[in-house]
Each structure stands twice: as structure tokens, then as C-alpha cells.
Amino acid sequence: MSADQTPDYRDTVFLPETDFPMRAGLPQREPEWLARWERLGVYDRLRSEGQGRKPFVLHDGPPYANGHLHIGHALNKVLKDFIVRSQQMMGRDSRYVPGWDCHGLPIEWKIEEEYRKQGRDKDAVDIVEFRQECRRFAEGWVDIQREEFKRLGITGKWDDPYLTMDYHAEAVIAGEFMKLLMNGSLYQGSKPVMWSPVEQTALAEAEVEYHDHTSHQVWVAFPVASQRDFAALDGCMRTDLLGASVVIWTTTPWTIPQNRAVAFGPDIAYGLYQVTGDKAGTYLLADRLAPEVFAAAKLEADAWQRLRDVSSEELASLVLAHPYRGIEGGAGEWDYDVPLLPGDHVTEDAGTGFVHTAPSHGEDDYQMGLKYGLPMTYNVLPDGSYRADLPVFGGQAILTPDGKEGPANVGNIKALAGQGALLAKGKLKHSYPHSWRSKAPLIYRNTPQWFAAIDKPLADGMGEHGDTIRARALTSIDQLVQWTPQTGRNRIFSMVENRPDWVLSRQRAWGVPLTCFTKRGANPDDADFLLRNETVNARILESFEKDGADAWYRSGFKEQVLSGIVNPDDYDQVTDVLDVWFDSGSTHAFVLRDRADGVPDGIADLYLEGTDQHRGWFQSSLLQACATKGRAPYRGVLTHGFTLDEKGMKMSKSLGNTVAPQEVIEQYGADILRLWVAQSDYTADLRIGKEILKGTADAYRRLRNTMRFMLGALAGFSEAERVEAAQMPELERWVLHRLAELDVRVREGYTAYDFQGVFQALFNFATVDLSAFWFDIRKDALYCDAPDSPRRRAVRTVMDALFHRLTLWLAPMLSFTTEDIWLSRFPSEGDSVHLHDFPETPAAWRDEALAAKWEAIRRARRVVTAALEVKRADKTIGASLEAAPVVHVEDAALLKSLRSVDFMDVCITSAIVLTADPAPAEAFRLPEVPGIGVVFEEAEGEKCQRCWKILPDVGHHDHAATCARCDEVLDGVEDKVEVPAAG
Incomplete structure (x- = not known):
């Protein structure tokens, strides 16, 4: 048969037929499916049809409503969507209510930025008007972010999300706060907290991020002023320490005016050192650190020598003079004694072995002050400047309004040098706390703040898991919550185990106020300092449900809620707002407990956020719920890592290495972004x-x-x-x-x-x-x-x-x-x-x-296909159907298995011979599949023009150039195609 007579059987072959396009066109087509799902009401239909199923509730950690989504948002929401959808498809009633955090500094800061651009003074604006501007700003971004989240294909109750600024939410947050008021865990204390001079508010640890920062470092000499009586050593009183100086090291020279003590480590080895030259004198130092100190002071090795050991008993007997004692213009401000006190927090890892202690400006310092009755100081104002009437340094700023270094550090360094107390100075680059919003450095500052006491026993009848907030939290972490990955348990346990009391108050305007009243003239320790009255609380909640938290700031509100119960003139209304972490930590109450699509016990099956939320939302929700409902508000917690660029670098707009989800969607489609999440190990950084x-x-x-x-x-x-x-x-x-x-x-x-x-x-x-x-x-x-x-x-x-x-x-x-x-x-x-x-x-x-049988067959097939690939590579054949290999199989059981199936079809050859004969030397073998050898043979016969197999019977049937199988099939499809007869 000539080439032009070759039959064309293409129309008789049952090729796949589909309109499903090879090219996805996701960026253009995905919006159509989004519109379709909305038109069908898929989420609501699932809720309606899923009644009676066991609920599964993933409670959404609320993002801030203040900007476009970044890739971390996309990762987070896509992971949540995987869970919500898969739980639904495995038979649960899987509910997901998205939410937004609408109060707090991130939004207030945006409004203040607009004010600054316009030259407006925030303090001159009515507070309710300002709050309403914040509300409008948040509403706008909620709408924008909602559409951006939906574009990712996220399912959920988008037409009815939760917002922390909804009136009911604000009422519940206030109600949760008032539970602390009533159960006794709320107190006002004056202690150092992380303070932002730029934003002029206290910050919680979760609002703090750490960046490299270059600080001044100084080595300061505190002269020994006197010795108290102590047991004589070697039978006599040693007096050579009089006139010596204890050397401290600090990276915050601005705190020196607030010094009230110096601490030493009872187990550290100390010595008395003699120095000659410009800095002549005798100095007390930890032996391990002395060489480093003298090197910082630029002293040659022969300029100093160790005189003797100094015991902890001797150190405890010393009374120091403040380095500013007698300073010109000091007006006696620093003419007090500075005790040398033992402190377990003192180490010899760095510094001098002695720690400068300013109780108003550090947590360890504060604890030392409590232990030894050290006085607090109030030298630093909210804007980070010294009080105007502080001698020598009055009005100097630690930080300027734009977060830059003020003159306070240099001013102190110069004063120390003038007093002859500056042994050495330098600069140190180290990790330092910054505000996560303004990015400006922070300081520790002593201010009156409101706290939740996490170790105070609570008489609230919810002691099944412990009597204190901390005890309940630790029990929840260990016994009530499943952590994914499990390392999350260790991370949050250590944080909660060692954390201080919760600073609840913020000196801001946009948020839920601390709905409490204090008695005028009473001290914070007095039993009647706080007004605790259920009727007052009920009136507050009723007003908030009707008018939102703005009601608190409207004229006459105090009189409205206190009248007939107490004399309003006897009480002051607290104006601080709650830490926004308390807002989001309370969401379990107004989302899980109160909504119709919540759960009766108010406990979620899962919380899911990034690893940073062990100190953020996971922890604030845990502590808040332990205070108000006795246990964690979740049964499971899943954490994911952060997003990095391809080189593993942190993303930054300044570096130009950010990946915006909107850009990925425009180029590839949301499903490619979702697939990236699915392919990644989210437990690590991605x-x-x-x-x-x-x-x-x-x-x-x-x-x-x-x-x-x-x-x-x-x-x-x-x-x-x-x-x-x-x-x-x-x-x-x-x-x-x-x-x-x-x-x-x-x-x-x-x-x-x-x-x-x-x-x-x-x-x-x-x-x-x-x-x-x-x-x-x-x-x-x-x-x-x-x-x-x-x-x-x-x-x-x-x-x-x-x-x-x-x-x-x-x-x-x-x-x-x-x-x-x-x-x-x-x-x-x-x-x-x-x-x-x-x-x-x-x-x-x-x-x-x-399965075991076919695993063995597939191994044998790999040898055959590899052998044929060699022949294809050297152009002996073009396709595997041109082959009829001989396969030598040593294992009798395997040979039997291969003969029991159509091994020729499995190998896609036109013929195959299976034999137990030993394979010849030239046979192809694969080292990883021993016992099988393949000898290549070409298939005999002609090529079937329909199935392309090469078989001896081709051309011997009614239909030209076909094999027996195809000839039989063609008998049923002759009306579809004209085919020449054989012959």
C-alpha cells in the first residue's frame, strides 16, 4: 500500500474531549467564581444545610484596619481557609467569622499623621469628634481589606464580620474589664513600664519590637562614702575601701540622675584595684570583668594592679555617694546616700559586676526598690524630657518628638566628666526596644498605670484550673490546649511563667475606656479606692450598647451613671483606654459566646496566627479568658512562621524585596498564591x-x-x-x-x-x-x-x-x-x-x-523503560511500541506475577518475552533493581495505523493496516470514516 493510500483512522480513536482550557487564565476568571459563590450564598447554604453537624470554629485573630494587605496577611488567611474548608468537607459545621481590630494606636496614629500634615492640634479637637474620625478611618479600611481577603478565595461570613468597635463589642469589652474590677485583680500601681515618648503612652510587650540601636555606654565611679559596722575580718576593721569607688556600667546615661542604689552579686568574685596616671584611684570591680573595664578606659597593662579580694560582707557594708553629690547647681538634689545591695540579677557576663539601680526605670531595679524600700523618682515627663525644675538637667529631652536622640545622654556624660566620675565612655550597637508603630526607641518610665494582677487569688468561683490568672493560664497551656507545632507550648509557657502583671492602661483616646471610678482623696491601696457597684456597671453597659464607648466621654456621663448610688463629686472618672490586646483578647466573649454562629461554651476549636502571637493575641486571649472565664478560650493553637524573600531576608520596603499579594494575583492568580502556601512548611519561615x-x-x-x-x-x-x-x-x-x-x-x-x-x-x-x-x-x-x-x-x-x-x-x-x-x-x-x-x-x-505485587511489577517496569530509553537516545527506536524486549527474571515469584498481567501493556511495548533464563552479559540492568536483565529486540510486524502497535497480524484483517483489536472496533464505527478494504 502506498503512502497516499494509508488509511486515516483519527476519527475512530476515542480521544479526550473537554472544554476545560489548558491555560488557566486565573487572574481574569477568578473574579467570576467569587461572584458566583456570592450569588449562590455558598457560606450561608453550608450553615443552613449543616445544622446538626458537630461545630468546628476557627476564631479569627483580627488584623488592624489600617492599610493594604501584605504577604503575611495572605499566608495567614489562606491557612485559615484551608482549615475551614477541609473541616467542612470532612463532615463538620465549619464556621468562620472574620474580624478586625479597630481601636488603638495604629489607627489613632494615622489620624494624628493627617493632623500634623494639616497643622492641626489633636488636643484642641473634641475627643468624641476625634474618636469618630478614627472610627470612619477604620470603617474605610475594613471595606478595603474585606475585598482583598475575599479576592484570595477566603470563605467566611463576610457580610457580617466582627469589629471591636461595634457598639455591642465595646460593651462586652467594657463588661469583661469590669469583671477584673469586681474580682479584685484590677489595681493601680506606680511602676516602670515600656513607654513611648513619641506616642506618649505605655506599651505592652506585644507592641514592642527589637532593632539594632547604637547607645552611649559609660563606666561611672560611685565613691565609697562610708562603711557600716560589720564583723571584722582578720580580727580588725578594713578601712582601705574608704576613698575607693565602685564602678558601674550603663547604656542609659540619662538614668543616672534617678539612681538610688547599686547592686552586686553575692556569688561573684570582686577585687580592689589600684590605678595610676590620669585616672588614679582605687576601684572595686568583678575580677572577671576588670581587664575589659580598664581596656575601655584605655589604660595600659602596667597602669593598674589588683590589691586584694573584697568579700560580699565588705561590699554589703559600704555606703556610696551619688556621683552628682555636690555638683554645681545641684541644690542638694543628689546629696543622699546610695546603698550597695546584694542582687540575684547581677551577673558577670558584661559590665563591671555592679549594677546601677534606678527603680523608676527598669524592672529589676523596681523589684530591688520594692525589696529594700528604695524611693521612686518622677523626673521624666510623658514626652521623654526631664521635669523643668530638675537641677542641672531640667527640660533636657531623652528623645525628641520625632524619635531622635535628645541632649539628655550627652548632658549626663559631660556632667559625669565634670564630676571626675567618668572612668570610660563609648558607643555600643545592640538590640533595643522600639515601638512597633512609630519605630522610635522606647524607655522604661515610672508612671501610675492600671494593672491586672496575675498572681492574686481570685474569689470568683472559677477555680477548677487554678485560683490565679497565671495558674489557670499555665494549666490551660499544659492540659487543655493542643499546640501545633508542639514547640509553641514551650514558647508560651515560659513567657507566661515569667511575665509581670498586665499593664492594661494606655494614655490614648481611641479605644474602650477603663470603665471605673476612683474615690477622691483615697490611696490606691485603700479598700474604697475603686468604686465596685453592679448597678453602676449595668448602667455603663446599657449606655455602651446604645451609643458605644463614646458615651464615656460625653459631658455628664459620670453623673448619669453614679446618681442615686454615690455622690458623683466624690469620684474621678478614669480616662485611660484599654490596651488593644485586651480588646482582641476579649473577642471570644462577643464572637464565640454571643453570636448565633458561635458556640455555647465560648471556646474555639482553633486559634491560628504567626509565632509572634505567643506574646501577642494568643497570650492576651489566654490571660483575659483565664481572668473572666477560668480557662483558655481555645482548644487548639496553630502557629506559622514569617514570610521572607527568596534569599531568606526579612522583607522591607526600603530593600525593595517585598511581595505584595495583589501583584501575585494580577500576574498568576490567587490559586498560585494558595498553592505556594500548600507547598510550604508553614511551621518555619516561608x-x-x-x-x-x-x-x-x-x-x-x-x-x-x-x-x-x-x-x-x-x-x-x-x-x-x-x-x-x-x-x-x-x-x-x-x-x-x-x-x-x-x-x-x-x-x-x-x-x-x-x-x-x-x-x-x-x-x-x-x-x-x-x-x-x-x-x-x-x-x-x-x-x-x-x-x-x-x-x-x-x-x-x-x-x-x-x-x-x-x-x-x-x-x-x-x-x-x-x-x-x-x-x-x-x-x-x-x-x-x-x-x-x-x-x-x-x-x-x-x-x-x-499493592505489594504491583510495587514489584513497577520496579521491574523501571528496568524495561530505562533500557528502552537508552535505545531511544541512540535513535535505534523512536517510541517504545517499536520494541519487543526480552526480560530475564531471576525471582520465580516475580516472574509469575509479571506473567499474570499484561506486562507488555504495562511497559507500553508491542510485544514482550518473559523468561527465567539467566540474563546474558550484554543485558541492560539497573543496580537498584537486581535480578532483572533486559535484552532489546525490535517488534516484528507492521504498524497498526489506528493504535500504532507493531504486530505480525497487521494487514491481515478486513480493515486496512489494522490489528485484530482495532479491526473489531472499526466494525462498529465504519459509518464514521471511509476506510479502504484490505488487499
């Missing part, structure tokens, strides 16, 4: 960038092609074709076994929040087991077998099972693409892939013996 996203997009294309092939192969599939598993060939039953294995893996993975594991299992199955193996083998049956052949029907039945499971298993992760896949096969206006559960998979599909 890298993202152009090359990583390209790799993600490539993986997406491979998976999409697998699903596209399946859709095409299933075209026209009907129930009439379905074949029972028992009637299928072994290869199809092996695929069903793999599905049964994957069903367990997927459910366990989603339950454990192991999305990377779930995706990798499904991706490897789709690309390796299916595309590179089963699809490759069964294309011949799909394309060339008769439509009613048992083998083709079995293949399509398995395809149907694959379709339902792969599409639905992937739906929580690839929400847009799986909707496209589902509707391509089941185009229904009222349907969505997200309205379905994971299908049940028959346990009978599991067949471990069959």
Missing part, C-alpha cells in the same frame, strides 16, 4: 519571590494537565458504564487501593493541619502514579478499545472515582481551580464544588497484597 512563584506555577500546570486529561477521558461517562471493583483488571484495582490509602492520608493530614503533606501526597499521586504510569499505560485502552469493552469501562469507572476524590480533596487548597474543574463536568447553576463533602471511600478497595 520564602517567596519570582523564581519560587515560577516553580509554583509550573507545579500548578502539571496538576492542571492531569485534571484536564481526566476530564477529557470522562467525556460522556454514564452510570451504565460503571463496573464493580471485583470485575476490574488488577491495574484498576491497584488504583482503587491507592485511592483508599490516600483517603486515610488526606483525612489524617487535614485533621493534623499538615497541608504540605496532603498536597505532596496528592501531587505525587497525580503526576507519578497517574500521569507517568496509569494514564500512560491506559491511554491505549481509552483511545482504542471499543466503548463497551470491559477494560475501557473499568478504566473510566476508576477515572470517575479519581475525579470525585482528587477534585474534592484539592478543593480546600485550590478553591478556584477545583470549582472550574467541577463545573466543567457538572455545569449546574446551583452547584459548587464547595457544597460537597469528601466522598466516602470503600474500605474494600484496600488490598495490601495487590
Whole structure:
């Protein structure tokens, strides 16, 4: 037969048919699906149809409503969406109410920035008017962020989110605060707290971030003024310490005017050192640190020598003089004695072995002050400057209004030098606390603040897990909460175990006020200092429910709520606002407890945020709930890492290495961003960038092609074709076994929040087991077998099972693409892939013996395909169907297995010979698969022009150039194509 007479059987081959496009076009098409889900009301339908199911509640940690989303927001919300969707599809009533944190400094700061641009004075604006501007600002950003979150494909109650500035929310937050008022854990104390001079407010630890900062460092000599009586050493009183100086080291010279003591370590070895030259004198130092101190003072080795040991008993007897004693213009301000006191916090890791102690400006210092009755000082004003009437330094600023260094440090260094007390000075670059909002450095400052006492026993009848906030929190961490990853438990436990009392008050305007009244003339320690009255509390809550927290600031409010109960003139109204972490920490009460879509016990199944929230929202929610409901408000906590660039660097606008989610969506689509999350180990820091996203997009294309092939192969599939598993060939039953294995893996993975594991299992199955193996083998049956052949029907039945499971298993992760896949096969206006559960998979599909058999067959196949690849590379053949290899198999059991299946089809060859004969020396072998040798032989016969197999019988049938199988199939399709007769 000549070439121009070669029959064309293309129209008789059952090629895949689908409208599902190869190119996804996600950026353009995803908005259509978003609109569709909204039109269908998918989230509300699931809630309605899921009544009676066991609830699963992921409580949303509220982002601030003050700017566009960054990639960290996207990571966080996508992880939450994976969980919400997968729990729903595993049979739960999975509820997700998104929320926003609307109060506090981040928003107030934005309004103040606008005021500064306009030259307006915030303090001249009515506070209610200012608060309403903050409210409007937050409302605007809630709307913007809501659309940005929805664009990521996040499901949830977007038409009714929770906002901490809703009137009911503000009332509940105030109510939760008043529980602290009534149970006795609230108190006012004057102690040092992290203070922002720029923002003029106290900050909680969660509002602090640490950056490198260059500080002044000084070594300061405190002269020994006198010795108290102590047991004589060697039988006599030693007097050589009189006239010596104790040397301290500090990186905050501005705190020297506030010094009230010096601390030493009782277990540290100290010595008395003689110095000659310009800095002549005798100095007390820790022996281990003395060489470093003298080096800082630029002393040569021969300029100093050690005289003797100095015991802790001697040190405890010393009374020092403040270095500013007698300073010109000092007016006697510093003419007091400075005791030398033992302190367990003193180490010899750095410094001098002696610690300058200013009780108003450090936590350890404050504790020393409490222990030894040291007086507090009030020299530093809210703006970070010294009080105007402080001698010598009055009015000098520690920090300027824009966060730069003021003259206070240099002023003190000059004064110390003038007093002859400056042994050495220098600069030190170190990690230093900064405000996470203004980015300006912070100081410790003593101010009256309101605290929650976390170690005070609470008589509230909720002592099942402990009587104090700390005890309840630690019990919750250890016994009531599942931490993912488990390292989160250790992190938060140590934080809570060692944390101080909670600073609740902020000197700001935008927030929920501390709804309490103090009695005029009473001291904070007096029993009647705070007004505790349930009727007053009820009146406050009623007003807040009606008018929001603005009511607190309106004229006459105090009189309104106190009249008839106490004389309003006897009480002052507190004007501080609550720490915003108390707001968000209280959300369990007005979201989980109060909403119809909450849960009766007010306890969430899961909180999910970044690792920084161990000291933020996880902890504030824990402490707040332990104070007001006796335990943690969550049963599970999951934490994820931070987002970094491709080089592992922290993202920064100044470095130009940020990746905006909006940009990724515009280029690739939201599903590529979701797939990046699915492929990543979220328990560690995650890298993202152009090359990583390209790799993600490539993986997406491979998976999409697998699903596209399946859709095409299933075209026209009907129930009439379905074949029972028992009637299928072994290869199809092996695929069903793999599905049964994957069903367990997927459910366990989603339950454990192991999305990377779930995706990798499904991706490897789709690309390796299916595309590179089963699809490759069964294309011949799909394309060339008769439509009613048992083998083709079995293949399509398995395809149907694959379709339902792969599409639905992937739906929580690839929400847009799986909707496209589902509707391509089941185009229904009222349907969505997200309205379905994971299908049940028959346990009978599991067949471990069959799986073991096919694992061995696949190993043998690898040897054959590798041997053929060598022949393809050297151009001996162009396709595997041109081969008829001889396969030598040493293992009798394996040989039996290979002969029991269509190993020729498995290897995609036109013929194959299986033999137990020893393999000749020239046989191809794979070292990792011993006992198998392959000898290449070319297939004999002619090429079937329909299935392309090379067989001896081709050309001997009714239809020209066909094999027996194809000839038989063509008998049923002759009306579709004209074919020449044989001969």
C-alpha cells in the first residue's frame, strides 16, 4: 500500500474531549467564581444545610484596619481557609467569622499623621469628634481589606464580620474589664513600664519590637562614702575601701540622675584595684570583668594592679555617694546616700559586676526598690524630657518628638566628666526596644498605670484550673490546649511563667475606656479606692450598647451613671483606654459566646496566627479568658512562621524585596498564591519571590494537565458504564487501593493541619502514579478499545472515582481551580464544588497484597523503560511500541506475577518475552533493581495505523493496516470514516 493510500483512522480513536482550557487564565476568571459563590450564598447554604453537624470554629485573630494587605496577611488567611474548608468537607459545621481590630494606636496614629500634615492640634479637637474620625478611618479600611481577603478565595461570613468597635463589642469589652474590677485583680500601681515618648503612652510587650540601636555606654565611679559596722575580718576593721569607688556600667546615661542604689552579686568574685596616671584611684570591680573595664578606659597593662579580694560582707557594708553629690547647681538634689545591695540579677557576663539601680526605670531595679524600700523618682515627663525644675538637667529631652536622640545622654556624660566620675565612655550597637508603630526607641518610665494582677487569688468561683490568672493560664497551656507545632507550648509557657502583671492602661483616646471610678482623696491601696457597684456597671453597659464607648466621654456621663448610688463629686472618672490586646483578647466573649454562629461554651476549636502571637493575641486571649472565664478560650493553637524573600531576608520596603499579594494575583492568580502556601512548611519561615512563584506555577500546570486529561477521558461517562471493583483488571484495582490509602492520608493530614503533606501526597499521586504510569499505560485502552469493552469501562469507572476524590480533596487548597474543574463536568447553576463533602471511600478497595505485587511489577517496569530509553537516545527506536524486549527474571515469584498481567501493556511495548533464563552479559540492568536483565529486540510486524502497535497480524484483517483489536472496533464505527478494504 502506498503512502497516499494509508488509511486515516483519527476519527475512530476515542480521544479526550473537554472544554476545560489548558491555560488557566486565573487572574481574569477568578473574579467570576467569587461572584458566583456570592450569588449562590455558598457560606450561608453550608450553615443552613449543616445544622446538626458537630461545630468546628476557627476564631479569627483580627488584623488592624489600617492599610493594604501584605504577604503575611495572605499566608495567614489562606491557612485559615484551608482549615475551614477541609473541616467542612470532612463532615463538620465549619464556621468562620472574620474580624478586625479597630481601636488603638495604629489607627489613632494615622489620624494624628493627617493632623500634623494639616497643622492641626489633636488636643484642641473634641475627643468624641476625634474618636469618630478614627472610627470612619477604620470603617474605610475594613471595606478595603474585606475585598482583598475575599479576592484570595477566603470563605467566611463576610457580610457580617466582627469589629471591636461595634457598639455591642465595646460593651462586652467594657463588661469583661469590669469583671477584673469586681474580682479584685484590677489595681493601680506606680511602676516602670515600656513607654513611648513619641506616642506618649505605655506599651505592652506585644507592641514592642527589637532593632539594632547604637547607645552611649559609660563606666561611672560611685565613691565609697562610708562603711557600716560589720564583723571584722582578720580580727580588725578594713578601712582601705574608704576613698575607693565602685564602678558601674550603663547604656542609659540619662538614668543616672534617678539612681538610688547599686547592686552586686553575692556569688561573684570582686577585687580592689589600684590605678595610676590620669585616672588614679582605687576601684572595686568583678575580677572577671576588670581587664575589659580598664581596656575601655584605655589604660595600659602596667597602669593598674589588683590589691586584694573584697568579700560580699565588705561590699554589703559600704555606703556610696551619688556621683552628682555636690555638683554645681545641684541644690542638694543628689546629696543622699546610695546603698550597695546584694542582687540575684547581677551577673558577670558584661559590665563591671555592679549594677546601677534606678527603680523608676527598669524592672529589676523596681523589684530591688520594692525589696529594700528604695524611693521612686518622677523626673521624666510623658514626652521623654526631664521635669523643668530638675537641677542641672531640667527640660533636657531623652528623645525628641520625632524619635531622635535628645541632649539628655550627652548632658549626663559631660556632667559625669565634670564630676571626675567618668572612668570610660563609648558607643555600643545592640538590640533595643522600639515601638512597633512609630519605630522610635522606647524607655522604661515610672508612671501610675492600671494593672491586672496575675498572681492574686481570685474569689470568683472559677477555680477548677487554678485560683490565679497565671495558674489557670499555665494549666490551660499544659492540659487543655493542643499546640501545633508542639514547640509553641514551650514558647508560651515560659513567657507566661515569667511575665509581670498586665499593664492594661494606655494614655490614648481611641479605644474602650477603663470603665471605673476612683474615690477622691483615697490611696490606691485603700479598700474604697475603686468604686465596685453592679448597678453602676449595668448602667455603663446599657449606655455602651446604645451609643458605644463614646458615651464615656460625653459631658455628664459620670453623673448619669453614679446618681442615686454615690455622690458623683466624690469620684474621678478614669480616662485611660484599654490596651488593644485586651480588646482582641476579649473577642471570644462577643464572637464565640454571643453570636448565633458561635458556640455555647465560648471556646474555639482553633486559634491560628504567626509565632509572634505567643506574646501577642494568643497570650492576651489566654490571660483575659483565664481572668473572666477560668480557662483558655481555645482548644487548639496553630502557629506559622514569617514570610521572607527568596534569599531568606526579612522583607522591607526600603530593600525593595517585598511581595505584595495583589501583584501575585494580577500576574498568576490567587490559586498560585494558595498553592505556594500548600507547598510550604508553614511551621518555619516561608520564602517567596519570582523564581519560587515560577516553580509554583509550573507545579500548578502539571496538576492542571492531569485534571484536564481526566476530564477529557470522562467525556460522556454514564452510570451504565460503571463496573464493580471485583470485575476490574488488577491495574484498576491497584488504583482503587491507592485511592483508599490516600483517603486515610488526606483525612489524617487535614485533621493534623499538615497541608504540605496532603498536597505532596496528592501531587505525587497525580503526576507519578497517574500521569507517568496509569494514564500512560491506559491511554491505549481509552483511545482504542471499543466503548463497551470491559477494560475501557473499568478504566473510566476508576477515572470517575479519581475525579470525585482528587477534585474534592484539592478543593480546600485550590478553591478556584477545583470549582472550574467541577463545573466543567457538572455545569449546574446551583452547584459548587464547595457544597460537597469528601466522598466516602470503600474500605474494600484496600488490598495490601495487590499493592505489594504491583510495587514489584513497577520496579521491574523501571528496568524495561530505562533500557528502552537508552535505545531511544541512540535513535535505534523512536517510541517504545517499536520494541519487543526480552526480560530475564531471576525471582520465580516475580516472574509469575509479571506473567499474570499484561506486562507488555504495562511497559507500553508491542510485544514482550518473559523468561527465567539467566540474563546474558550484554543485558541492560539497573543496580537498584537486581535480578532483572533486559535484552532489546525490535517488534516484528507492521504498524497498526489506528493504535500504532507493531504486530505480525497487521494487514491481515478486513480493515486496512489494522490489528485484530482495532479491526473489531472499526466494525462498529465504519459509518464514521471511509476506510479502504484490505488487499
